[in-house]
Amino acid sequence: MIYLKLIRYKNLLLLAFMQLIFRYGFLKQQDGYLALADWHYFLLVLSTVLLAAAGYVINDIFDQETDIINRPDSVIVGKSISESRAYNIYVGLNIAGVAIGFYLSNLIEKPSFATIFIFIAACLYFYATTLKKMLLLGNLLVAFILGLSVLIIGVFDLYPATYDGNRDKMALLFKILTDYAIFAFFLNFIREIIKDCEDVKGDYNQGMQTLPIILGIARTGKIIFVLLAIASAIISWYINQHLMSFDLYYAVLYVLFLVLGPLLFALIKCWNAKTNQDFKALSLTLKWVIFFGILSIAVITFNIKMNTNA
Template sequence: MNYLKLIRYQNLLMLAVMQLIFRYGFLELQNIPLALNHWQYCCLVLATIFIAAAGYIINNIFDVETDNLNKPENVIVGKFISETKAYSLYIGFTVIGVAIGFYLSNVINKPSFASIFIIIAATLYFYATSLKQSLLIGNFIVALLLSFSVIIIGIFDLFPITNEENRPVMGLIFGILLDYAIFAFIINFIREIVKDLQDVEGDSNQEMSTLPIVLGANRTGKLVFVLSFIPVILIVNYINSNLFSSGLIYGTLYGLVFTLAPLLYFTTKMWLAKTTQDFHHLSTVLKWILFFGILSIVVINLNIKYNACN
């Protein structure tokens, strides 16, 4: 169980489910060819999971002192798993993830794409060792890497078989993936700031330059409150322009109940949040908003097909 905690298996499971949703709840329902077969797509998911797991491991190695103050019950390295073994696991997971990426890049006849996995792995290492201590840079990188886990689907499954004839259709579908990637980036960027609010005491003792330390927890909380209106406005506009106006009633109701309503709940609670427990709760709320937001692509696609049948 300690090894599962080390790689934060819940987050990895959620990441895998999200990528599977995009393939089997969206791309497979479109009348388009795909570059990867089922086995190869599973390899893409595995490459993502292995590299992400390596990122969590190296982050845990360098976060021992901070976590001893913020979340002592979650400290694994040095308590249950030695630092040497943790480093070995980090190297092993990274090598496997990059190797799978190299294999997939050659499968689609784009060997240079293997560099994507190397860059992601290197970015996660530098994030853990130095970048996360910089003001907002760490938050931006984590949010960007999560959104890229959506974009990489288009890079490996759509781009290799895009030609002049199918470019408009492929462009439209890639654009939908990009919309969800932007949604994932915004939600996760806000969540990373909320997590900084949750960990402000330990981060301050480690002389890190997170936003709550620079601005103060109260001002940062109010800033997050303001930032939370960005996804609210975007979701309202998306539901009105793409779902309600198109007669997608089930998609509209899903968006209102499972995405917009929780966002409004988060915004309201954010204004009142003061304690570590409050910020932990709000961080969890954002995680579920992200998951149900991604899941909406299945509901919308099924609603489109239902309308077409009628």
Template sequence: MNFLRLIRYQNLLLLAFMQIVFRYGFLKHEAIYLFLSDFQYLLLILSTVLIAAAGYIINDVMDQETDNDNKPNNVIIGKSISEAMAYNIYFALNVTGVGIGFYLSNIIQKPTFAGIFIIIVTLLYLYATTFKRMLLIGNIIVAFLLAISILIIGVYDLLPLTFESNQKEMGIYFSLLLDYALFAFIINFIREIVKDMEDVNGDYNQGMNTLPIVLGVSRTAKVVFGLGIVATVVLLWYLNTYLMNNNLYYAVIYGLVFVVSPMIFFLVKVWSAKSKKDFHLLSQVLKWVIFFGILSILVINFNIKNNA
């Protein structure tokens, strides 16, 4: 159980679920061919999950002192799992994940694409060792990596079957994946700042340079409120422009209830949030926003089929 906690198995399940939903809840129902077989797509999911798990491990290895301040009861490295063992697991997960990525890149006849997996591993390592201490850089990297886990679906499943004759059609699906990737990036970027607010005391003691340390928690809450306003307005614009105008009313109602409403709750709460408990709740709310946002692709697909 300690190992599962170390690799944040809930987040890994969410990551795998997200990739499953996009392919089997949407792309498989469209009149297009997908390049990867079901087994090969499973390998793609496994590769991203293994590399993400390794990222969580190296982050905990490098964060031992900070975690002792922020969450002393949840520290695993050095207690339940030795640092040496953690490094061994980290190495094994990365080698396996990158190896699978190299295999899949050769399957689609784009061996250089294996560099995507190497870049992700490198960014996760640099995040844990350097970037998370730098103002906003760490937040951007974590949000970017979640977005990449969505875009990689198009790279390995759509791009190999994209030709001049179907480029416009495939572009529509790539565009949709990009929309969701941007959504995931924005919400996760805000969430990472909220998590920094939750961990501000331990981060300060370790000499980090996060936004709450630079501006103070109160001012950062106002910045997050502003970012949340922008994100909510963009969501409403998207619902009206791409869903309402295409008569996808079920999807609009779903978006308002399960995505926009939690964002409004978040905005109300973040304005006056002060305690660690408050910020933890807000972080969880944003995680649910991402979850329900990803699920919306199922509702959109159902709505499209129902209108046909």
């Protein structure tokens, strides 16, 4: 069980589930050919999960002193698992993830695509060792990696199956994936800033240059408020422009109650957030907003099919 905690298995399960939703709740519901067979797609999911797990391990290795202050009860590396064993796990996870990436890239006859997996592994390493200490750079990188986990679906499942006869349709599907990738990026960027507020004490003692350390908790809370207001406005526009306009009322109710509602709750709460528990609750709320937001692709697809068959 301690090894599962080390790799943040709950987060990995959410990541895998979200990628499966895009495949079976959206892409598989469209009329058209996809590049990957089912078990090859499972390998793609496995590869991204392994690389993400490696990222969590290397982060724990370099965060030992910070975690002792921020979350002493959750420290694993150096306490339950030795640092050398953690390094071995990290290397093994990366090798497995990149190797699967090489296999899939050659399978679709795009061997250069293997660099995507190497890039992800390198980014997560540099985040843990260097970038997380720099103002906003670490936040942006982690948010970008989550967005990339959505885009990689289109790169491996749509792009190789594109030809002149289906180019317009594939471009539309890829655009939808891109919209969701941007949604995941922006919301996770906000969440990373919230987590910096949660971890401010340990980060300060380690000399990190996070937003709450530079500006203070109160001013950072106001910035989070503005970012959440922008996100809420964009989602409200999306509901009106893309859901209400096409009579997708089930999808409208879903997004209102499970995406926009919790987002507005976080917007209100962040204005007066001060304590570690306040920001921990905000971080958890944003995590579920991202999850239910991505799950909305299946609800929208289902609603479209209902309207078509009515």
